[in-house]
Amino acid sequence: MTKTITVDDLKSLLNVIAEAMTRERDRLCELDGVIGDADHGIAMELGFSAAAKAVAALDSATSDPTLVFNTAAKAFLNAVGASSGPLYATALMRAGAVAKGKSSLTDDDMVDVFVSLARGIQDRGKAEIGEKTMVDAWAPAATACRAAREKGMSLEACLSEALAAAEAGTEATKDMVATKGRSSRLGERAIGHIDPGAASATVVVSCFKALFLS
Amino acid sequence: MKTKKLINDGAAAVDEMLAGILAAHPRHLRAVEGAPRSIIANEGPRSGKVGLVIGGGSGHEPTFLGFVGKGLADAAAIGNVFASPPPDPIIECAKAVDGGAGVLFMYGNYAGDVMNFDMAAEMLAMDDIEARTVLTTDDVASAPIDQGERRRGVAGNVFIFKAAGAACDLMYSLDEVERVARWANDRTYTMGVALSPCSLPQTLRPNFQLGDDEMEIGMGIHGEPGIARGPLRSADEVTAELLDRILGEMKPKRGDHVAVLVNSLGSTPLMELYIMMRKVKMTLDAAGIEIHLSLVGNYCTSLEMAGASITLMHLDDELQRLIDHPCDCAMFRSGEVLR
Numbered sequence: 001m002t003k004t005i006t007v008d009d010l011k012s013l014l015n016v017i018a019e020a021m022t023r024e025r026d027r028l029c030e031l032d033g034v035i036g037d038a039d040h041g042i043a044m045e046l047g048f049s050a051a052a053k054a055v056a057a058l059d060s061a062t063s064d065p066t067l068v069f070n071t072a073a074k075a076f077l078n079a080v081g082a083s084s085g086p087l088y089a090t091a092l093m094r095a096g097a098v099a100k101g102k103s104s105l106t107d108d109d110m111v112d113v114f115v116s117l118a119r120g121i122q123d124r125g126k127a128e129i130g131e132k133t134m135v136d137a138w139a140p141a142a143t144a145c146r147a148a149r150e151k152g153m154s155l156e157a158c159l160s161e162a163l164a165a166a167e168a169g170t171e172a173t174k175d176m177v178a179t180k181g182r183s184s185r186l187g188e189r190a191i192g193h194i195d196p197g198a199a200s201a202t203v204v205v206s207c208f209k210a211l212f213l214s
Numbered sequence: 215m216k217t218k219k220l221i222n223d224g225a226a227a228v229d230e231m232l233a234g235i236l237a238a239h240p241r242h243l244r245a246v247e248g249a250p251r252s253i254i255a256n257e258g259p260r261s262g263k264v265g266l267v268i269g270g271g272s273g274h275e276p277t278f279l280g281f282v283g284k285g286l287a288d289a290a291a292i293g294n295v296f297a298s299p300p301p302d303p304i305i306e307c308a309k310a311v312d313g314g315a316g317v318l319f320m321y322g323n324y325a326g327d328v329m330n331f332d333m334a335a336e337m338l339a340m341d342d343i344e345a346r347t348v349l350t351t352d353d354v355a356s357a358p359i360d361q362g363e364r365r366r367g368v369a370g371n372v373f374i375f376k377a378a379g380a381a382c383d384l385m386y387s388l389d390e391v392e393r394v395a396r397w398a399n400d401r402t403y404t405m406g407v408a409l410s411p412c413s414l415p416q417t418l419r420p421n422f423q424l425g426d427d428e429m430e431i432g433m434g435i436h437g438e439p440g441i442a443r444g445p446l447r448s449a450d451e452v453t454a455e456l457l458d459r460i461l462g463e464m465k466p467k468r469g470d471h472v473a474v475l476v477n478s479l480g481s482t483p484l485m486e487l488y489i490m491m492r493k494v495k496m497t498l499d500a501a502g503i504e505i506h507l508s509l510v511g512n513y514c515t516s517l518e519m520a521g522a523s524i525t526l527m528h529l530d531d532e533l534q535r536l537i538d539h540p541c542d543c544a545m546f547r548s549g550e551v552l553r
Contacts (some may be wrong), residue, residue, distance in 0.1 A: 029417055037296045037436030038421035039414055046294070082271075082297035084324035087334055124329060180325065184364070186439050 005105040007060045009211070010068045017149075017207040018052040022151050024203050031196040035183040040196040041158075042053040044083045050079035051092070069096035069113075084197070087121045087134065094120035107155040111145055114162065114208065118142035122199075125180065129169075131155050132178035132190060134197030141166040159209040161179040170198040215411040217420065217518075224415035228272045228294055235279065239544035249306035251299060253279045254289040255543075258311060264382045264391045265289070265311035267345075268375055269304060269331075270321050271296040271313035273412075274435060277371055277514040278321075280545030285321075287543075288380035295414050295517075296436045298326035308345055316344040316388035320375055320395060322367025323349040346388060348395040350374050352404040353526065354459050355432025355441050360400040368435050369477040369514035370402040373527040373537065374505050376548065380539035398533060403464055404475075405456040406523030408433035409446065412480060412516050431455065435479065449486065453493040456524045461501065464528050468502030473537055475525035476508070480515040482522050487511065490522060506534060513546075 018037040021028075028041030054075035055068050075091035077085045089208045094116040099105060105113065118138040122128075127135040144165035148158040178184040183195070221227050232250065236243055248254040259265060262373065269291030289307035293299035308317045316445030321327045328349070335345040350367030352374065357364040370484075377398035381391045389401045394537040408430045411420040421437040424430060429452070432440025447455075466472065474494055476487045487510050498505055506529055514523070527533065 026417070026419075029414075029419070033419075033421045033437070035303035035439070037434075037438060038417065038419075039294075039296050039436075042414065042416050043294075043297060077300045078302055079300075080297065081293045081326065081330050083324075083329060085298070085300050085326070086329035125325070183438070189439055 001074050003107070005059070005107075005110055007058070007063050007065060007068055007104070010065055010200050011055050011058070011060070013207065014048065014052040014055050014068075014072055016211055017204055018045070018048040020047045020203050020207050028125070028196050028200050031194060031199055034187060034193045035190045036196065039082070040084070040200060043080045043082045044200045047076040047080040047084060047088060050075040065099035065105055066096040066102075069093065069099060083125075087124050090124035091117040091120035108149070110155055110212070111149045111158055113144045114159070127180045130176060131180045132173045132176040132183065132195045134179050134201040135175070135179045135194065136173050136176070136194070137166040137198040137201035137205070140169040141201070156209070156212050159212055160206070163202070163209045164203050166202040170194055170202045173198045216418040219413075219415060219418065221415050226416070227415040228292065231272065231275070232292060235544070238457065240460045242544040243279065244540070246306045246310045249303055251292040251303040252289065252306040252310065253282060253292060254307065254310050255284060255287075257280050257284040258288055259312050259313040262315050263385055264311045264315045264388050265308065265313055265317040266320065266375070266379050266382050266391075266407065267291065267304065267307045267311060267317055268320050269293070269307070270324070270327055271298060271436075273517045274514050276512065276545035281372065281375055281379075281543050282542030283541060283546075285383045285539060285541030285548075286546070287373055287375055288382070295416070298330045298463065301330050301334040301337060304331055305337055308334065308338050308343055312343050314481070318378065318382070318388065318391055318395065319345055319347045320350065323351045323365060324367075336494060344388065346392055348378070348392060348399060350399050352399065352402040353434070354403050354405050354463060356434065361444060366434055366438075368404045368406065369475055369523045370374040370525040370527065372475060372509070372513045372546070373402050373473055375427055375526065376541065377533055377536040379541060380536035382437060383539060383541075394532070398527070398536075401528040401530075401533060402525060403528075404459040404523050404525040405431070405459050406433060406435070406440075406479065406521060407431050407452050407456065408437070408440070408519055408521035409482070410520040412519035413435060414517070429521070433521065435514060437516065437519070449489045450493045453490045453524065455498065457494065457497050460524065460526050464526060466501070466503050466528060469504065471504045471506040471529040471534060472498065473527040473529060474498075474505050474508040475513060476510045477513045477523045477525065478511065478515065479519040479521040479523065480512070481518045481520045484511065487522060490524065494524060506539060
């Protein structure tokens, strides 16, 4: 079953992510406190709250999905800075580019949006899988989502596959030595701890899935 | 258990601090119109002078904005606590201080800062403002010497920014300022030790755990784990260990000159810093190294973290001249008088 994803659906998506980050803030800060500087949960809450607030102010009747994504990108970036600012802002701008010219999105478009988010993060951060970053959740999630769609699965099923892959990818960061980001200076000492950026990416993916659960 | 802080609202801490700083230093500092996180020197911009823009997360005061003023940096872009500023305030700083000779960005080497400053530089290029970048990487503990470009920038910033700021004030070209800045960074070495954690105003939770009788050598200024955790030792033993690593890399000859910084990470008092300074002097005397300038105090802090860092800058004639060049900033004054 295919349904149309509207500007209001995308506004809801950003709102659901913002609420999830508020709930998860302290857990993400604690994860970051072990191998970093303990502020990741704060940055993610701040960024998605600013993004949700900015898009809520858009007039749904005259806005298109590209405007929603670009508005969210700018708001996230200016509220946060840090590492997550440029990473998620680039992701959201890529989503905006994929949606260009469309007044609403199909399930196929949404898969493209999801994959482009992951691509944007990877391009901006120049990280590969296995470097103990958010890419370890985003990249396998995007691959799984795309593969499921090519098998003809529903958007909901695609996002379930994506979430499972993000969770597995996050868990796998436990055994990794970081080579990118702030924990890359730890060497072996980062082993045994999951990457907070991968953990928050999984929260984002879970929100996609929750919203499109029909 | 929550930590105790004199704040009103954790989320407002940075902006309220900035309001206080502007209230205290109206002779030195002002915010760019419409850009409250872009703090510039009242002096300037000067036509034909390279503009020096520094910046980074809050929580390290007097780094960064305390070093904005004549003879040092022209502007500081201010981020949230321990978080890089986004591109917008960086761009506003650069536009405000551009004197037509280009702009140099200098900041500590952290992934977030690099992405935000690079995005700012790309956007400035579209407005025909050339912004180059020199990262500071003075933290000896943060990566092996053969991976020096991965090292973090920490308290040594003050010497490195000082040398580059003096070069700007002396009207060096952008090429020459960049060369001096890289050279200053190459010659500056810092090692730190942490005794107790700090906590972010938004969480009021200690950002790492350290046993009552433990210390951590090499911990970063955001609480990033260091290279060795062990029982707390005496000031002389710790100072000797920090200096040993620094001198091992610096390889000074007898008769060489250095600038010394003994820096508090926040709550370690001057008494302890001067006890460390005493050992620094004894060690350098024994090695025949002359202290040309010494700074002791809070220069690059990590909120209320307890601990200290030692920085040596290996001077040559040019760096010594630049370090001696007068500067007049909100929280730092220097020149012949300090020697």
